Amino acid sequence: MNQLDLTGKTALVTGGNRGIGQEIALRLASLGAKVAICGRNEALLKETINEIKKTSPESFYQVVNIRSEQEQLNFFSNMKKHFKHLDICIPNAGEATLATASNTTLEDWNRDIETNLTGLFITSREALKIMMEQKSGNIIPIISKAGKVVFETRAAYCASKWGALGFTKAMALEAQKYNISVTAICPASVATDFQKGNPYGTDWMLNPSDVTDTVEYILSCSDQVKIEEILLETKYISKK
Numbered sequence: 279m280n281q282l283d284l285t286g287k288t289a290l291v292t293g294g295n296r297g298i299g300q301e302i303a304l305r306l307a308s309l310g311a312k313v314a315i316c317g318r319n320e321a322l323l324k325e326t327i328n329e330i331k332k333t334s335p336e337s338f339y340q341v342v343n344i345r346s347e348q349e350q351l352n353f354f355s356n357m358k359k360h361f362k363h364l365d366i367c368i369p370n371a372g373e374a375t376l377a378t379a380s381n382t383t384l385e386d387w388n389r390d391i392e393t394n395l396t397g398l399f400i401t402s403r404e405a406l407k408i409m410m411e412q413k414s415g416n417i418i419p420i421i422s423k424a425g426k427v428v429f430e431t432r433a434a435y436c437a438s439k440w441g442a443l444g445f446t447k448a449m450a451l452e453a454q455k456y457n458i459s460v461t462a463i464c465p466a467s468v469a470t471d472f473q474k475g476n477p478y479g480t481d482w483m484l485n486p487s488d489v490t491d492t493v494e495y496i497l498s499c500s501d502q503v504k505i506e507e508i509l510l511e512t513k514y515i516s517k518k
């Protein structure tokens with residue numbers, strides 16, 4: 279397969295300052311795209327954008343809490359000023375509460391739903407509106423295996439991710455009429471900060487580069503191809 283060339287393309291990645299989102303943002307930049315990243319931790323955003331700018335000098339970051347519609351609208355507005363168009367959107371930012379149903383507080387519930395479901399909805403909707411005018415684009419939300427199966431100790435997280443996958447699939451139906459591709463990636467466990475403290479360790483998990491390779495594969499498909507979702511499993515083999 280020829281190397282994907284994203285020269286002249288633009289991308290927006292939420293949660294681009296660490297973990298999976300950072301890896302995706304760095305890869306897209308290295309393939310030639312201008313990239314806009316956001317997150318709440320400005321120090322990490324600065325570190326990441328300095329790396330990104332080595333291959334994509336017109337990239338930029340913005341401090342955004344995706345739970346705020348206004349902050350996301352400002353981010354999109356800046357992105358339009360900088361880039362004029364948007365080819366690739368990766369709604370990725372997310373958080374997870376570790377609690378069973380009976381132990382989930384309303385605060386936990388609201389955080390997971392407002393970040394993983396409402397935040398992803400706002401990001402996707404704003405990208406979709408731009409791409410509908412262009413009649414082109416790719417939206418690749420990073421959902422989770424927890425959007426397809428359930429885990430007893432991640433009750434609110436599962437609810438948010440099942441909702442996010444449902445929204446993504448409904449959006450895909452509207453998007454395809456405008457030549458826009460929407461593909462949900464549903465990874466099993468990935469070795470990032472997200473898994474810190476996992477009692478089984480992280481050496482058997484997927485790496486952020488596995489998710490990034492999947493993004494690259496999706497972007498390399500022709501406009502005619504429709505991939506609704508990709509479930510990325512791990513074989514549970516220890517890398518030690």
Ligand SMILES: NC(=O)c1ccc[n+]([C@@H]2O[C@H](COP(=O)([O-])OP(=O)(O)OC[C@H]3O[C@@H](n4cnc5c(N)ncnc54)[C@H](OP(=O)(O)O)[C@@H]3O)[C@@H](O)[C@H]2O)c1
Nearest residue numbers: 293297298317318319343344370371372422467468470472
């Ligand atoms: N790691 C896994 O096992 C795994 C498996 C399947 C799916 N996923 C999904 O993959 C995505 C990325 O996870 P990860 O493993 O890379 O986790 P991570 O290393 O903890 O990174 C999470 C990212 O989301 C950002 N974020 C969280 N809440 C935010 C908010 N309210 N506003 C803006 N940014 C926010 C964080 O930035 P700030 O903290 O600076 O805001 C950070 O960049 C998530 O949606 C997660 O559910 C992860």
